Structure formats: C-alpha cells, structure tokens
Amino acid sequence: MSQQDSPQPRRVSVKFFANPQPGAALDLAPYIGLFHQFIQEKSVEGLLIDVADYTHVPDGPGILLVGHDVDYGIDLAGGRAGLLTVRKRIEGSSFAEALRDTLVKSTGAIAAIHGSDVDQLQFATDALEIQCRDRLALPNTAGGFDAASAALAPLLAEAFGDAKTDITNDAADDARSPLTLRVVAQSPPDAVALLANLRS
Amino acid sequence: MPGQTWKEELSGRTDPQWEEEIDIFEGQVELRRTGKIDEKVFAETRLRRGVYGQRYDNGKRHDGFAEQPLAFADKPTKGPDTVWDAPGMVRIKIPFGGVSPEQLEVMADLAEEYSDAILHITTRQDVQLHYVHIEDAPDLMRRLAAVGITTREACGNSVRNVTACPLAGVCHTEAFDVSPYAQALMTFLLGHPDVQDFGRKFKPAFSGCEHEACGLVQMHDGGFVARMKDGKRGFKVVVGGGLGPVPHQAQVLSEFTPEEELLPEIQAVARVFARLGEKKNRGRARIKFLVAKLGIEEFRRLVVEERTTLPHDDRWTAFLNDMPHTRGEPVREPAVLNGGARPHGFDAWYATNVYRQRQEGYAVAMLNLPLGDLTSDQTRKLADLSREYAGDNLRTTVEQNIALRFVRESDLPALYEALDAVGLAAAGATTIVDVTSCPGTDTCKLGIAASRGLAGELRKRLSEKSAQLPQAIKDLKIKVSGCFNSCGQHHVADIGFYGNSRKIEGRTVPHFQVILGGQWQNNGGSYGLAVGSVPSKAIPDTIDALTDAYAQGREGDERFQDWTARMGKRSIRELIKPFMPVPSYADDTAYYSDWSDVREFTIGDLGVGECAGEVVSLFGIEVVKAESQAFDAQISIDDGDYETAEDLAYRAMLSSARALVRTEYIDVTEEPDDIVKEWKNRFFDNERFFDKYAKGKFGQYLIDRYANPVASATRDDASRRVEESQLFIEASHACEARVVAEVAAAGGIELEPSANA
Numbered sequence: 037m038s039q040q041d042s043p044q045p046r047r048v049s050v051k052f053f054a055n056p057q058p059g060a061a062l063d064l065a066p067y068i069g070l071f072h073q074f075i076q077e078k079s080v081e082g083l084l085i086d087v088a089d090y091t092h093v094p095d096g097p098g099i100l101l102v103g104h105d106v107d108y109g110i111d112l113a114g115g116r117a118g119l120l121t122v123r124k125r126i127e128g129s130s131f132a133e134a135l136r137d138t139l140v141k142s143t144g145a146i147a148a149i150h151g152s153d154v155d156q157l158q159f160a161t162d163a164l165e166i167q168c169r170d171r172l173a174l175p176n177t178a179g180g181f182d183a184a185s186a187a188l189a190p191l192l193a194e195a196f197g198d199a200k201t202d203i204t205n206d207a208a209d210d211a212r213s214p215l216t217l218r219v220v221a222q223s224p225p226d227a228v229a230l231l232a233n234l235r236s
Numbered sequence: 237m238p239g240q241t242w243k244e245e246l247s248g249r250t251d252p253q254w255e256e257e258i259d260i261f262e263g264q265v266e267l268r269r270t271g272k273i274d275e276k277v278f279a280e281t282r283l284r285r286g287v288y289g290q291r292y293d294n295g296k297r298h299d300g301f302a303e304q305p306l307a308f309a310d311k312p313t314k315g316p317d318t319v320w321d322a323p324g325m326v327r328i329k330i331p332f333g334g335v336s337p338e339q340l341e342v343m344a345d346l347a348e349e350y351s352d353a354i355l356h357i358t359t360r361q362d363v364q365l366h367y368v369h370i371e372d373a374p375d376l377m378r379r380l381a382a383v384g385i386t387t388r389e390a391c392g393n394s395v396r397n398v399t400a401c402p403l404a405g406v407c408h409t410e411a412f413d414v415s416p417y418a419q420a421l422m423t424f425l426l427g428h429p430d431v432q433d434f435g436r437k438f439k440p441a442f443s444g445c446e447h448e449a450c451g452l453v454q455m456h457d458g459g460f461v462a463r464m465k466d467g468k469r470g471f472k473v474v475v476g477g478g479l480g481p482v483p484h485q486a487q488v489l490s491e492f493t494p495e496e497e498l499l500p501e502i503q504a505v506a507r508v509f510a511r512l513g514e515k516k517n518r519g520r521a522r523i524k525f526l527v528a529k530l531g532i533e534e535f536r537r538l539v540v541e542e543r544t545t546l547p548h549d550d551r552w553t554a555f556l557n558d559m560p561h562t563r564g565e566p567v568r569e570p571a572v573l574n575g576g577a578r579p580h581g582f583d584a585w586y587a588t589n590v591y592r593q594r595q596e597g598y599a600v601a602m603l604n605l606p607l608g609d610l611t612s613d614q615t616r617k618l619a620d621l622s623r624e625y626a627g628d629n630l631r632t633t634v635e636q637n638i639a640l641r642f643v644r645e646s647d648l649p650a651l652y653e654a655l656d657a658v659g660l661a662a663a664g665a666t667t668i669v670d671v672t673s674c675p676g677t678d679t680c681k682l683g684i685a686a687s688r689g690l691a692g693e694l695r696k697r698l699s700e701k702s703a704q705l706p707q708a709i710k711d712l713k714i715k716v717s718g719c720f721n722s723c724g725q726h727h728v729a730d731i732g733f734y735g736n737s738r739k740i741e742g743r744t745v746p747h748f749q750v751i752l753g754g755q756w757q758n759n760g761g762s763y764g765l766a767v768g769s770v771p772s773k774a775i776p777d778t779i780d781a782l783t784d785a786y787a788q789g790r791e792g793d794e795r796f797q798d799w800t801a802r803m804g805k806r807s808i809r810e811l812i813k814p815f816m817p818v819p820s821y822a823d824d825t826a827y828y829s830d831w832s833d834v835r836e837f838t839i840g841d842l843g844v845g846e847c848a849g850e851v852v853s854l855f856g857i858e859v860v861k862a863e864s865q866a867f868d869a870q871i872s873i874d875d876g877d878y879e880t881a882e883d884l885a886y887r888a889m890l891s892s893a894r895a896l897v898r899t900e901y902i903d904v905t906e907e908p909d910d911i912v913k914e915w916k917n918r919f920f921d922n923e924r925f926f927d928k929y930a931k932g933k934f935g936q937y938l939i940d941r942y943a944n945p946v947a948s949a950t951r952d953d954a955s956r957r958v959e960e961s962q963l964f965i966e967a968s969h970a971c972e973a974r975v976v977a978e979v980a981a982a983g984g985i986e987l988e989p990s991a992n993a
Contacts, residue, residue: 047349069834076299083307085292085323088678089832090354092606092692094659095613100352102367104308104321107352113613125369169349172240212341212616214348 042130043183045170050135050142051111052227053118055160062117064091064099066154067110071101073152074108080145082106106138108145110157119146119159122169131174132187135166136234139195143231150227161224165206168215176215181205184217192219195233199224242375246382254381257388261285262374269320269371271312279315284394286327286387287373289315290366290679293322300835314370323367325679326351326376327390332400332418332442333361333632333639337619339383340630344615346376355615357608359672359725360439361399361632362390366679388426393434393521395506398422400442401450402631402639406593406600410444411462412469414451417498418442420555421460424499425506433510435521439478440502443759446472452634452760454486455479455728457523458502459759463492470494475505475535476527479722481933482959483763484524485952487532489539499552504542508535519933566642567627570597573645581661582652584703588710589665590648593641601626601640601651604665606695607673607688608636617658625651634725635672637665668705668712668783669698672725676718676735677830682929683718684839685735685746685772689831691716697776709783712796713756716748720963727763728754730796731779736769736966737839739856739973740818746772746830746837749962750812752782753800762797765870765955766962767808773827774815781811805870839973855972858895859965862888866961873954882949885957889938892961892968893919899972912942925971934960934967 071087074080083104090097098110098117104125111120121142126134146159166188168174174184185203192201200222207213225233243259261281268278294317295306311320328343343363347353350372351365358364368376377387389395398418405413421440425431431438440458443451453459459474470492477486493501505523512530514521527535578586591600603610603618610618622630622640629641643651655661664670671694674680676687694714702710717724717734726732732751737744747769754764770778790799800808818827830837865888872881890908893915897904904914916939919925925935937960946953 068832072300072834076301085297085306087833088352089689089692090609092695093354093609093611094606096609096611096659097352097354102323102352104306104323107367113353113611171345171349172242172245210616212345213613 042132042187043168043174043180044126044129045131045134045168045173046126047122047124047169048126048131048134048138049120049122049165049167049169050138051113051118051120051165051167052142052146052159052161053116053163053165054157055162056158058117058157062156064110064156066156067099070149070152070154071099071108074101074148079148080108081141082108106141108142117157118165119149119157121145130187131168131184132191135188136191139191140231140234143227143234146227147231159227161227161230162221164219166217166219171214174215176207176211176213180215181208181217184215188217188219192221195230196221196224197233242378246378250378250381251384254386254388255378258374258377258381261377265370265374268312268314275313275315275318279318280392282314282370282373283392284389285373285377286329286390287368287370288325288327288391289318289681290322290324291677291681291683293318293324293681295319295322298835298838320370324370324373326365326368326373326387327358328363328365328380328385328387329390329397329422330361330363330385330632331398331422332404332415333402334415334419335363335630335632336383336628337622337630339380339385340615340619340622342379342383342385344612344619346379347615348612350376353612354609355612356675357605357610357632357636357638359608359634359636359674359723360397361402361634362397363632364675366675386426389431393436394438395425395428395431396437396439398425398440398442399451399456399634401444401448402633403450403591403600404442404444406591406595406598406641407444407448408594409448410450411464412444414442414444414460414462416555416559417460417471417495420559421499421502423555424551425502428503428506430503430506430510434506435513435515436518436523438506438509438523447758449728449756450759452725452728453477454758455483455725455760456486458505459486460498461759465492468494471498473501476524476532477760478522478524479725479727479763480522481519481720481722481930481963482956483722483727484528484956485762486524487527489532489536495556496553499555500543500546500549501539503546503549504539507542507546508538512538517933517936519930519936565627566595566598566629566644567623567625568644568647570595571644571646572597573648576646576649578649579653579656581656581663582649585652585661585663586648588663588667592645595642597645598642599645599648601643601648601655602633602665603638603640603655603660604662604670605637605660606662607671607691610638610660614658614660617654618660621651621654635666635670637670662699664699664702664710666713667702667710668714669695669702669710670713671695671698672713672715672729674717674723676716676724677833680718680723682721683735684737685718685748686830686833687716687718687724687733687735689833690733690748690772690775693831694776694779705783706787708790708796709787712783714779720749720966725760726751726754728756728760729764730754730756731782732764733775735772736969737837737973738769738771738818738969739976741821742976743821743828744837744839744973745818745827748772748775750778752808753797755797763955764797764800765805765873765958767805767870768812768816768867770812770815771818771827772830778812778815781815782808785811801874804874805867809867839970855895855899855968858898859892859968859972862891862895862961862965862968865891866958866965869954869958869961873951873958878949878951878954881954882946882957885954885961886941888961889941889964892965893938896925896968896971899975908942912938919971924975925967927967927970930967934963937961937964 123138206218207216441451441456461472474486673691677683715729733748751764869884
C-alpha cells in the first residue's frame with residue numbers, strides 16, 4: 037500500500053492496560069494531582085491544557101489530562117483500567133505514522149507515571165487496544181481491519197522486536213464502534229524499551 | 237478511503253437548506269482562519285451556530301503557581317481574545333428533549349471523534365460536547381443534520397432550545413401533550429427573520445400542567461402552559477421570567493391563547509422584544525427587564541397591537557393538520573409488572589426511577605446520569621435498549637437525566653439488568669443524590685467555583701448513605717451553579733449553591749453562596765433566597781447540618797421550603813454559621829483549593845500571583861456591614877416589611893461601595909451623595925469595578941437605585957433589590973481582589989509564591 041493510498045485518520049488511540057487490574061476501591065484522586073504536575077513540569081509530550089475528573093462516570097474516562105494534540109487518561113472503559121492516549125488533530129500522516137507517534141507519547145507517559153510517587157497502577161505492555169476514531173478514514177469493516185492490520189504489522193515488529201504479536205478485531209460484533217484492534221504480545225519489552233525501540 | 241469527506245459522504249441525505257447553511261459556515265471558518273473577516277463578526281456567527289468558547293481559550297491558564305501561556309500556534313483568533321486552536325464547546329439543540337436511538341448513535345460517534353467520548357446533558361435538555369476544535373465543527377454539524385439535528389441558534393442572541401416536560405404525553409395530570417407544539421414552535425422560529433435582532437437570548441418552555449415542576453415555565457423568557465377551554469386546546473402564556481443574577485418570575489401575558497394563535501402570538505412577542513429590548517447593555521437586555529420596565533399591561537398591549545400588523549403566515553396553523561397528539565408509539569404490547577423474580581437492586585431503582593404512565597401497562601424509566609454525563613459506549617448501548625424496549629421515546633431532562641418512555645412494565649426487571657450492565661442503573665433519580673450542576677470551572681469561561689467538583693462529591697457522599705436517609709430528605713433537590721448566572725438553576729432547588737470567593741489572609745478561597753427554599757413545583761413558582769456564603773470544602777457538612785435540622789424540626793409533612801420560611805433566615809443562618817469560618821492556610825490548605833482540583837484557587841486566572849496582604853483588610857472589615865444589611869433585608873422580606881427590605885438592600889450597596897472608597901479615601905462621609913460620587917469617580921467610570929464578563933452590570937444596580945428611589949416597594953421590588961445588593965457586594969469583593977493584585981504587581985506589596993508552595 038503506497039503512502040498515498042494509506043488511510044489517514046484524524047484521530048487514533050492506544051490503551052495499555054494496568055496489571056494487575058485494580059479492585060473497585062481504586063482511588064484515582066492522586067492522578068488529578070499528578071496530571072496537574074505534568075502540566076506544570078511539561079513531563080509528557082503535547083500541548084497540555086487541563087485536567088478533567090470523570091470518576092463519577094461508571095467505566096468512563098476516569099481522570100483525563102486534556103491537551104490540544106493529545107489526551108492522556110486513566111481510563112476505565114470496558115471495566116478495565118489502563119492508560120489511554122488519544123492522538124488528535126492528525127494531519128497528513130498515515131495510520132502507521134500516527135500510531136508510531138501515539139505509541140511514543142503513550143510509552144513516554146507510562147514511564148513518567150511509573151517514575152512518579154503515584155503508584156496505584158502499573159501499566160503492562162503485553163496487551164494494548166488500538167482504536168481508529170475516524171470512521172470515514174478507517175471504518176469498522178473487514179476491509180478497514182485488513183488495511184489497519186497491514187499498516188500496523190511493521191510497526192509492531194519494530195516496537196516489539198522478537199516478541200510475537202497477534203492482532204484481532206475487537207469490535208467486529210458491533211459495526212457502530214470505532215475500528216478496534218487488540219494486540220497481544222508474548223514476552224514483550226517494557227514501556228521504556230518499547231519507547232527506545234520506536235525512537236531508534 | 238482517502239480523499240472522501242463527510243460533505244461528500246452525506247450529500248443528499250440532509251435538508252438542503254441546512255446543508256447550505258453548514259457550507260456557508262464552513263466558508264466563514266476558512267475566511268476567518270485566513271483573516272478575511274472580522275473576529276467579532278465571526279464570533280457572533282459561530283455562536284449562532286452553537287459553537288461556544290471554553291475556559292482557557294484566551295491562551296492562558298494558571299497552573300497553580302503562576303499564569304502560564306498555552307503555546308498554541310499563532311493564528312487568527314476565533315473571536316476577541318479567543319485563540320483559534322483552543323478547544324471549544326458545541327451545544328446541540330434537542331427540542332423538548334426528544335431524541336431517537338439513531339440520533340444518539342450519531343452523537344456517540346461525534347463525542348468519540350471530536351470530543352472526549354462524553355455526552356453531557358444540560359439543564360435545558362441540550363447535549364454538549366466539550367474540547368471540540370473549531371475546524372471540526374462543520375463536519376460535526378453535517379453528521380448531526382443528516383439525522384435531523386441542528387446546532388443553529390443553540391447559543392448567541394437567539395431563540396434557544398425549546399424545552400418541555402419529559403413526561404409530556406404520558407403524564408397523569410397534563411391537559412394534553414405539549415411536545416408537538418414545542419416542536420412546531422422550534423421549527424417556526426428557527427432562523428425566523430423576527431428573532432435575529434435580539435439584544436440577548438430568549439428561552440422558551442412548555443408545560444402540560446400548572447402545578448407540577450413540569451417545564452419550569454415561570455423561570456423562562458416565554459412559557460406556555462397547556463389549558464383546555466370549552467373543549468378547545470390552548471395555552472396560558474407567560475413572559476419575562478428568568479434566573480441569572482437577578483431572577484424574575486414570569487408574568488401572565490395571556491390566560492388562554494388558542495392553539496392556532498400560539499405561533500403568531502410568540503412572533504408578536506419576538507417583534508416587540510427585538511424593537512424595544514435593550515441592545516447595548518447586555519446586563520439589562522433579557523426580556524424580563526423589558527417586561528419589568530414597561531409593566532405587563534403595556535407589554536401585553538404592545539403585543540396585541542403588533543399581532544394585528546403581522547402578515548398572514550400559513551405555517552401558523554399548518555402544523556395542526558398533521559400533528560400527532562401523542563408523540564411516539566410503544567414497541568411492545570402493554571403488560572403490567574408481574575410477580576416474577578426481581579434482580580438485586582431492582583426495588584430501590586423502581587422506587588425512585590420508574591414513573592407509571594397514564595397508558596396502562598407502560599412506564600417511564602429514568603436514567604440517573606451522574607452530573608448529566610454518559611460515555612459513547614453507554615450511549616450506543618442505550619440506543620439498543622431503547623429500540624428493544626421503548627422505541628424512539630427517549631427524552632433528555634432538565635435534571636440532566638434521560639427518560640425511556642413507553643417501557644412495558646413487565647420488561648422493567650430485564651431493562652434494569654441491561655442498564656446495570658452498562659452502569660446506567662443508578663437509583664435515586666430526581667432525589668437528593670441526583671445533584672444537578674452546570675459545567676462551572678471545569679469548562680466554562682464564567683465559572684468561579686467548581687460546581688461539578690462539588691456536585692460529584694455530594695453525589696458520592698449522599699449515595700453512600702441514601703438508604704438511611706429519611707424520605708423527606710431523599711425528596712430534596714440540590715442544584716449547583718459555578719457562578720451567579722444560575723445555569724445550575726440553583727434558585728428553584730430546596731438547597732442551591734452558586735460559586736463565589738472570599739479573600740482570606742491574602743489568598744482567595746472558593747466559596748458557595750447557600751440559597752434555600754426554592755420551589756420546584758408550580759413550574760418553579762418561587763425562588764430561594766441567599767442565607768450566607770460558605771467555604772466550598774465545608775459545603776458537605778453544611779448540608780448535613782441543614783438536613784438534620786430539617787428532619788428533626790419539621791412539623792408533620794412540612795416541606796423544606798415551608799420549614800425554611802417558618803424557621804426564618806436568622807435561625808437558618810445560625811445553622812450554617814459554624815461552617816463559615818476559614819481556617820488559616822497554615823492550619824488547613826485544603827480550604828484554599830477547589831473540589832477535584834489540587835491547584836491553589838484563583839479567580840479568573842489573574843495575571844499576577846495571589847498576594848499575601850494584611851490578615852484582614854480595611855475593606856474586609858467594612859464590607860461586613862454591607863453583608864449584614866443585605867441579610868437583614870432578607871429578614872424584612874420574611875416579615876412582610878418590603879419597604880424596609882428594599883431600603884436596607886440599597887444601603888447594603890452603599891456600604892459596600894463605601895468600603896471600597898475607604899481603601900483610597902478614608903474620610904468619605906456616610907452620605908449617599910458622597911459615597912456614590914466618590915465610588916463612581918474612583919471605581920466605576922474608569923471601569924475598575926467592571927467584571928471581565930459582566931462588565932459594569934452590577935455597578936449599574938447602585939447607580940440606577942440612587943437615581944430612581946422606589947416610592948412604595950412591593951415584594952418583587954424588595955426581592956430584586958436584595959439580589960442586586962448581593963451581587964453588588966460580590967462584585968465589590970472581586971474588585972478589591974483585583975485592586976490588591978494590581979498594587980502587588982506594581983510592587984506595592986511583597987508577593988509570596990502562591991499555590992502549593
């Protein structure tokens with residue numbers, strides 16, 4: 037697929053899941069302070085604007101660090117806590133390029149969170165959820181999945197190295213959902229190594 | 237499919253006129269982006285398309301230590317002091333709250349692709365998406381238009397969403413279903429030439445009943461209550477209601493307007509408002525001020541006269557020909573709730589969230605949405621459940637919930653389980669745990685305090701103990717606004733709050749003014765009054781004290797409103813007094829930040845850090861007198877002594893103005909002439925008293941009252957003056973804070989690092 041034919045979504049997201057998954061009593065309040073600190077210290081990539089508290093929404097966005105070009109969130113969607121990174125306002129990049137950028141931002145944020153005093157959650161790299169939040173560019177269809185998988189495979193090889201990865205369509209049963217790819221990796225590198233691989 | 241656009245994708249699937257309007261708007265976006273049209277023109281244009289500004293869109297934000305620039309790209313603005321790339325809000329009009337599963341699905345997609353995957357239901361039945369980029373707005377509008385939704389005139393000086401009772405058509409006490417009339421009014425007025433030249437917005441509402449809360453018509457610019465007369469349908473029409481800083485109860489324009497006269501009458505009202513309403517002073521431009529100024533009799537005469545000049549329009553009555561008298565049809569045959577197994581939690585949910593319709597065998601299931609929020613995933617699931625159990629009969633509500641109507645009663649247990657699986661089965665809908673809140677400082681540019689933060693905290697605490705609460709407490713309503721503008725509708729709650737602040741030890745502390753005794757019934761038939769300002773962090777304990785006292789002290793079935801009236805404001809104030817003091821910063825820093833926000837609190841992200849002035853300033857000492865006078869004025873209203881109340885409220889403004897003047901001119905006398913002259917010269921004429929958004933509105937209250945003494949004050953006069961005095965005092969506090977900051981910035985006071993230091 038040439039660059040010209042490659043889908044160019046305007047918004048993609050990557051979610052790394054917490055491992056172990058927290059119990060119902062998880063207190064997300066410390067992440068409010070941590071995210072404000074990220075804004076103050078510019079600890080993660082992007083033009084960061086504000087922090088939104090959505091802990092009142094069941095299985096919702098949790099705590100959201102809102103930016104202009106990227107959002108980071110301690111996300112609870114699907115009943116699974118994780119770090120959700122939403123790359124927004126992508127212009128002129130292929131799906132693979134946009135994903136690379138999102139993975140770099142996301143793994144960088146994981147490193148920053150793991151390096152902080154807030155330790156309620158640890159994020160693993162053995163599974164991630166990728167969503168294409170642009171139904172026009174990459175619809176949730178078999179064709180969309182094939183196109184996205186093809187674009188994703190080289191990037192995964194680069195990021196995960198020798199670790200075996202599998203890609204499945206996680207929203208195949210509901211065409212209304214955004215195209216959602218589940219990536220499972222065996223013996224993956226940690227977030228810091230993933231980031232290094234993507235930057236090398 | 238690279239290259240495909242939403243415009244191409246949706247071409248031919250949209251009303252051609254709407255399509256053209258969106259194309260024009262998209263062209264205007266491009267013209268402004270390239271600097272080819274004026275920023276003010278573009279700002280009004282986008283507002284009329286429902287595209288609003290959002291907090292920090294001036295490109296600055298206080299990060300807890302200092303104001304910091306947000307490094308947006310250097311582009312033309314999208315309005316005065318409004319950065320192009322800064323995120324904004326899009327308000328989606330949902331007439332009478334009626335929404336279909338297909339429409340829900342589209343809004344879920346839009347939230348995911350352009351916003352933060354959250355749909356927010358507002359207190360006027362709209363849906364709002366936040367953090368939207370201006371350049372995404374045209375496609376967002378196209379996708380909405382393709383399913384019959386517009387954002388046109390959702391903001392700006394226009395006719396806003398037409399609201400109506402969510403039980404319209406299924407209610408036991410209504411005269412008839414008002415929903416088709418609400419839809420007809422919306423369709424008729426949308427883009428109508430006679431509603432394009434208002435000085436301010438116009439909010440209409442419909443009610444089917446007189447005595448329930450229903451559509452809350454008494455607090456609307458224009459309200460319509462269904463009535464039958466000699467077997468014929470019509471409406472009692474009221475005008476000039478409104479909340480905002482100074483709330484007004486609507487007045488009766490017509491006891492009975494036949495249905496065929498509904499649209500021409502409102503057209504005549506619109507023409508009178510457009511012609512005679514205030515245009516320059518936004519603070520006096522709502523129709524409530526015009527009605528108050530002219531008197532309802534003269535306003536009515538003008539409307540009747542205007543009606544005779546209107547050229548005939550077939551649309552006035554065309555909608556009556558094919559109007560459904562009850563909107564929506566059930567998807568299943570009726571069946572009552574049988575004696576089958578009930579899932580865990582069902583009974584509690586049934587007790588608070590289910591309303592049995594007048595149609596035998598059907599019920600309304602109310603979704604208690606936390607702070608009006610639901611995710612895109614939840615929204616899609618809700619669309620499925622609606623198709624399965626309720627058809628197209630969803631309604632958003634002014635209590636920020638969603639009603640599923642025409643649910644077969646025997647399906648309720650299954651529906652409950654399905655809702656529970658996606659986090660939408662919270663019990664306690666419309667009870668004390670179902671706290672209403674405007675966006676406040678989360679996203680609103682005008683927010684002073686964190687209304688959503690407080691509402692979330694209250695919801696959490698009250699939910700934990702709701703099972704133990706007496707029924708009388710469960711039945712109370714709590715509503716929170718982030719500022720005096722009343723978007724949280726705090727005036728019609730049993731317990732209401734609006735955000736303000738106080739200067740303590742040179743630091744700014746978030747507070748909420750406590751408003752008690754508002755009436756929800758009778759269409760929001762009377763407003764609560766302020767009893768004092770309490771630090772934000774002390775509000776939960778304040779509520780406990782108030783509700784405990786009410787539970788223990790109420791007589792028989794006495795309502796909260798009646799209890800507060802019987803107790804009197806002096807006694808009520810004694811109840812909240814223990815929660816008013818603010819501990820020193822050294823003793824408890826928590827008071828100096830707001831809910832859900834660790835940053836040290838600031839007002840409006842001032843350009844300089846908060847300063848450490850004297851422990852209690854001269855102003856702080858002297859303004860206490862003004863606050864006492866304002867409070868005594870309320871007591872006088874309770875006592876029925878309206879002339880004293882009005883006079884005390886005026887004196888409160890004078891005392892507050894004098895407190896400001898004395899910070900610069902210690903020898904000012906107590907004579908009103910001297911106070912007004914000095915205050916006007918030193919603070920008003922040079923706009924130092926002006927608020928960034930309200931401008932000189934609150935100062936004008938004193939000037940107007942000074943120039944026009946009231947000969948014989950009515951209860952309304954007195955109540956209005958008390959509201960004005962409280963806002964004047966608040967504005968004086970804010971003015972003093974700005975002055976101190978200016979002095980500090982000029983090197984007059986030694987600055988200390990403010991937040992989290």
